[in-house]
Amino acid sequence: MGCSGFRVRFNFFGKVLSKVSVFFTMVLIFTYFFYCLTGFCDSAPRTLYSQQTDRDYDVLDDHSRILDDLRPSPRLRARLLDSPSEWNRTEQVDAPERFPHHMSDSAKESAQSNGIPVSNTFGTKRFPQAIIIGVKKGGTRALLEFLRIHPDVRAVGAEPHFFDRFYDRGLEWYRDLMPRTLDGQITMEKTPSYFVTKEAPSRVCTMNCHTKLIVVVRDPVTRAVSDYTQTLSKNPGLPSFQSLALKNSSTGLIDTTWSAVHIGLYAKHLENWLQHFPLSHFLFVSGERLVSDPAGEMGRVQDFLGLKRVVSDKHFYFNQTKGFPCLKKPEGSSRPRCLGKSKGRPHPQISTEVLQKLRDFYRPFNHRFYQMSGQDFGWD
Secondary structure, three states: OOHHHHHHHHHHHHHHHHHHHHOOOOOOOHHHHHHHHHOOOOOOOOOOOOOOOOOOOOHHOOOOOOOOOOOHHHHHHHHHHOOOHHHHOOOOOOHHHHHHOOOOOHHHHHHHOOOOOOOOOOOEEOOOOEEEEEOOOOOOHHHHHHHHHOEEEEEOOOOOOOOOOHHHOOOOHHHOOOOOOOOEEEEEOOOOOHHOOOOHHHHHHOOOOEEEEEEOOOOOHHHHHHHHHHHHOOOOOOOHHHHEEEOOOOOEEEEOOOOOHHHOOOHHHHHHHHHOOOHEEEEEEEHHHHHHHHHHHHHHHHHHOOOOOOHHHHEEEEEEEOOOEEOOOOOOOOOOOOOOOOOOOOOOOOOHHHHHHHHHHHHHHHHHHHHHHHOOOOOO
């Protein structure tokens, strides 16, 4: 009887202990998930690279994005070089203009890392070794996005505008905007307005006179119409293209003070840059060929930057609706990546007479630019 009572009491306490252990286990699991959901389990192991979520390329149109600030390990980089289909796993974008300038560095770091699998503590922030300096509406955004496929290119997502708008903030402020890079990687940024800013060449040279400079150029007449179309979409009350392009409709004189016309004087702007940089530091990319043969132009760009030719025709297909190339559907995504709705807008109807006057005006400047750059872009 004594033994039986002991067994009963033992079984009873055993069941109680079992239930208590299960209860505490459930409490611990619930607490763990609660802290994870509220963002306080950064110390828990996470995956090294996040898969890209499905989204349209609209977010790329002059808006900054915050993605993974890490770069692949040497083994993964080797895989990327041999297997272009894996490029999507290392997309890199930084967004320096996403935070107020008065925000502390630690706060920015915290905000940037929110939602990112692993905070980047690797690599070094360096001044850019190459800059896309122009031109507006020439294809600079497309070029930058194509370059981001390359595992050895790290680029700022938003346009820093340091050498034209924020130069007074100092070079250290500028360097802090740059993404971290590992040895062998190139830091880049793009701000198309640099090409037409008088002070920009000397300022870039003050930073580094060996900086490589990329200029994406396009038929200046088509570029001016595209520029006008973009402005018109933001300001529907804008005067007609003709009234802005011509000083006087009866005389037909071109108004070179209008920015849409002024930007297309490529020879004039290049003369300013050549006072500080030799021609060998420039690469002139054809905006037209970037559309008709993106892989060919990207081959030239990669050679100029001293990179292995990773970006090739395997990455592109031509989107008939948009009228320009898109990046093929990356692994883990349900759709290909194309530039946003603001790219490839239909142009307004402009009289052939006005367009011809513009072509006649630009012709001598174009020929001068061909001579200076050593390339005939065939705009005439």
